[in-house]
Amino acid sequence: MKPLLAFIALAATLAGAAPRPNILYIMSDDHAAQAISAYGSPINQTPNLDRIAREGMRFDRVFCVNSICTPSRATILTGKYSHMNGVPVFNRFDGSQPTVAKYLQAADYHTGMIGKWHLGSDPTGFDYWTVLPGQGVYHDPSFLEPTGRRVIQGYATDIITDLALDFLKNRPKDKPFFLMCHHKAPHRSWEPDAKHKAMFAGKQIPEPTTLWDDYATRTDAIRECRQKVFYDLTRYDLKLEPPTNLKGPERNKWLSVKPTEVEIEVNGQKKTLTGNELKKWKYQRYLQDYLACVQSIDDNVGRLLDYLDQAGLRENTIVIYTSDQGFFLGEHGLYDKRFMYEESIHMPFLIRWPGVTKPGTVQPAMAINPDFAPTFMDIAGLAVPADMQGRSLVPLLKGERPADWRTSWYYRYYHDPGNHNTRAHYGVRTETHKLIYFWKQDQWELYDLVADPYELHNIYDDIAAADTVAKLKTEMYRLKKELRDDDQFANKQPTDNVDSQPVKYKKAP
Numbered sequence: 001m002k003p004l005l006a007f008i009a010l011a012a013t014l015a016g017a018a019p020r021p022n023i024l025y026i027m028s029d030d031h032a033a034q035a036i037s038a039y040g041s042p043i044n045q046t047p048n049l050d051r052i053a054r055e056g057m058r059f060d061r062v063f064c065v066n067s068i069c070t071p072s073r074a075t076i077l078t079g080k081y082s083h084m085n086g087v088p089v090f091n092r093f094d095g096s097q098p099t100v101a102k103y104l105q106a107a108d109y110h111t112g113m114i115g116k117w118h119l120g121s122d123p124t125g126f127d128y129w130t131v132l133p134g135q136g137v138y139h140d141p142s143f144l145e146p147t148g149r150r151v152i153q154g155y156a157t158d159i160i161t162d163l164a165l166d167f168l169k170n171r172p173k174d175k176p177f178f179l180m181c182h183h184k185a186p187h188r189s190w191e192p193d194a195k196h197k198a199m200f201a202g203k204q205i206p207e208p209t210t211l212w213d214d215y216a217t218r219t220d221a222i223r224e225c226r227q228k229v230f231y232d233l234t235r236y237d238l239k240l241e242p243p244t245n246l247k248g249p250e251r252n253k254w255l256s257v258k259p260t261e262v263e264i265e266v267n268g269q270k271k272t273l274t275g276n277e278l279k280k281w282k283y284q285r286y287l288q289d290y291l292a293c294v295q296s297i298d299d300n301v302g303r304l305l306d307y308l309d310q311a312g313l314r315e316n317t318i319v320i321y322t323s324d325q326g327f328f329l330g331e332h333g334l335y336d337k338r339f340m341y342e343e344s345i346h347m348p349f350l351i352r353w354p355g356v357t358k359p360g361t362v363q364p365a366m367a368i369n370p371d372f373a374p375t376f377m378d379i380a381g382l383a384v385p386a387d388m389q390g391r392s393l394v395p396l397l398k399g400e401r402p403a404d405w406r407t408s409w410y411y412r413y414y415h416d417p418g419n420h421n422t423r424a425h426y427g428v429r430t431e432t433h434k435l436i437y438f439w440k441q442d443q444w445e446l447y448d449l450v451a452d453p454y455e456l457h458n459i460y461d462d463i464a465a466a467d468t469v470a471k472l473k474t475e476m477y478r479l480k481k482e483l484r485d486d487d488q489f490a491n492k493q494p495t496d497n498v499d500s501q502p503v504k505y506k507k508a509p
């Protein structure tokens, strides 16, 4: 411990102050709030996640400012937008920059990073790390560590939890801890373990209101994108079995086809699905596997909560559950994320802070993922660095809402065309409206989120909306300037894809 920090710690002890709280940050990948029963999901039950909400606070409006995996992770670590941390697309994170993990480590927190990292460079600022290479895999995953690579037999969600439990058991007991426990699930290709797969096999999942959206009034972007449940899921996504005689590249080619007819077996009879029947079937297959992956996360969060109870850590540990962004579960006929529509940008955010946050409370204030790092700083009693662009959520957690809390925020997505032919865009969201600008096409969308919560009516060209358009444009460009977005990465192409690149690591001696 540095002398100054040692002095502060001693002074705090002498003053009888409570020890600094531990932070257990659990984040999954692509977990939509619509698939958590604490958020009113009609499609599944997540009792362990609900327990965090019941014993703490459920944030209803936490948003991701660039809704894809790698950029969101970089933003969470730095408290900065993509154009300031250098990660607008799937490009490599420069680990030499300041991060909240480094600040906490310097303040004598014991820091750990376990699971999906997806930032293309070695983790920095962590006393312990073991991460999946790139996207990682669901079954028998490899992990990269400072000393090398190891394969662990089993299912990723269980293993990541096992590793997190080991971290908690083996941590130095004289320091608070900061643990980032990051699940791979429920990311595509939605591969559940056998137990949870069986739970959802054949289960009929209710269709969302906008599954059959016809995109009337919308701009070209949503029509052009290739993230549609009805058209873009492959045989691999749908878990169709290839003919046994196909091997290697031929087998892979078969699996990569987006089927327009599928043969299934019903009561021992073969049946060919086409048209709307096939569309409905694809939605069911997608959701059954997705929800089965979520169920495993829920079980494993329960294991962590139980351990905190058993180890006497409950009272002084803040537990957070979130996801790196939201996800479309068939809304607007889509899967994946990227768009500035609500299901994509909405991050679930459940937090339990015994003695500080009133149990069972719901927080309507708008928060964004650049707020996470400032919040961790504040929790640890550290000043928030001036270059972090978010704001501490601690006042909200204490049940206070600062008078100057944000009433608007800025979004920018760059990955164009990316994996799904998604158009780059930026925009502003307020408490009541959302303005989206697809800058390469010079096309706009405006939604009244109060009158049209499902975002089905683009009213940008309505005469009656002219004043609202003008005000929102002014606000959007004000935020863009304030955040120092000078279009630094406007033409960044997603060529430097970290998905396929292993994290660099030192070879074991």
Ligand code: CA
Binding pocket: 029, 030, 068, 069, 324, 325
């Ligand atoms: Ca993600």
